Amino acid sequence: MSEEIMKQNKELPVCKETTEVVAVNNKQCLDNALINDTICHNLITAAIQSLKFSYAPYSKFKVGAALLTKSNKIYTGCNVENATYTPTNCAERTAFFKAISEGDNEFSAIAIVGGKEGRLKDYCPPCGVCRQVMMEFCDPEKFVVILAKSPEEYWVYTLKDIMPFGFSPKNLNA
Ligand SMILES: [Zn+2]
Numbered sequence: 001m002s003e004e005i006m007k008q009n010k011e012l013p014v015c016k017e018t019t020e021v022v023a024v025n026n027k028q029c030l031d032n033a034l035i036n037d038t039i040c041h042n043l044i045t046a047a048i049q050s051l052k053f054s055y056a057p058y059s060k061f062k063v064g065a066a067l068l069t070k071s072n073k074i075y076t077g078c079n080v081e082n083a084t085y086t087p088t089n090c091a092e093r094t095a096f097f098k099a100i101s102e103g104d105n106e107f108s109a110i111a112i113v114g115g116k117e118g119r120l121k122d123y124c125p126p127c128g129v130c131r132q133v134m135m136e137f138c139d140p141e142k143f144v145v146i147l148a149k150s151p152e153e154y155w156v157y158t159l160k161d162i163m164p165f166g167f168s169p170k171n172l173n174a
Contacts, residue, residue, distance in 0.1 A: 035109050035144045039068065040156065043111035044148040046074050050091065051118045054078040063091035063114035063124060067099055070106040075099040079114075092130040096137065105137055109144035111154075123147040123155060131163045140166060 043066045050064035056079055063079040077095030081088045089097075092112060099105070114124030125147055126134070134143060140160035148154035160166075 035068075035156075039109070040111065040146050040148075040154060041151045043068055043074065043109060043146060044113065044151045044154060046076050047091075047111040047113045047148065048120070048151070050076040050078045051113065054091070054118065055080045057081060058083070058085070061114060061116055062118035063112065065091035065095045065113075066111045067092075067095040067107060068109045069099060069104045070108050071104070073099075073104060075102075075104070090127060090130050092126050093133050096130075096133055100137070107138050107143060109146060110134070111146040111148055113148050120149045123149060125162065131159070131166070134159050135163060135166045135168045140168070 046066035047064040050066065051062045054062035054064065056062050058081050061079070065077045067075045067077070069075070075095045075098045077091040077093070077098060079089065079091045080094060091114070092110060095110065096107075099107070110126075112124055112126055113120050115121050126145065134140075134145075138159055140163060141158060143159040145157045145159055145162055146154050147157070
């Protein structure tokens with residue numbers, strides 16, 4: 001990684017991993033998207049439960065996601081790999097496509113967990129493709145992305161934090 005990129009990364013907005021800052025950030029999320037600590041906890045728990053369904057025989061990297069609709073329904077997802085690799089689907093998109101396919105297309109938040117063999121040693125940020133899918137269906141200013149290592153240990157972002165200057169359906173009409 002070049003020094004230039006490392007410098008840019010340091011300047012990206014991140015939520016600090018302390019109870020105080022998470023609480024402050026959740027307050028902002030509460031205003032924006034009706035998300036609070038209890039909802040974060042429940043979503044993370046659902047994401048962790050989805051890890052057991054992960055189909056990751058090639059990478060062994062298991063991912064679970066739990067997507068909250070504005071009507072307070074939770075759709076879970078896991079990653080689904082394929083022997084030819086390309087058809088692989090991420091946990092986040094699995095959750096989104098399950099929801100869309102059942103008529104739900106308004107979302108408040110997603111919790112994401114993942115790690116080698118399902119061990120949650122670190123945070124598991126969504127890949128670029130999944131961020132783009134989020135841009136299709138979510139307001140980047142309001143949609144909340146929760147990255148967790150446990151129901152108690154998590155970071156909270158808005159979609160805009162992790163996808164600055166992203167392309168959305170609005171750009172097609174600009
Ligand atoms: Zn992805």
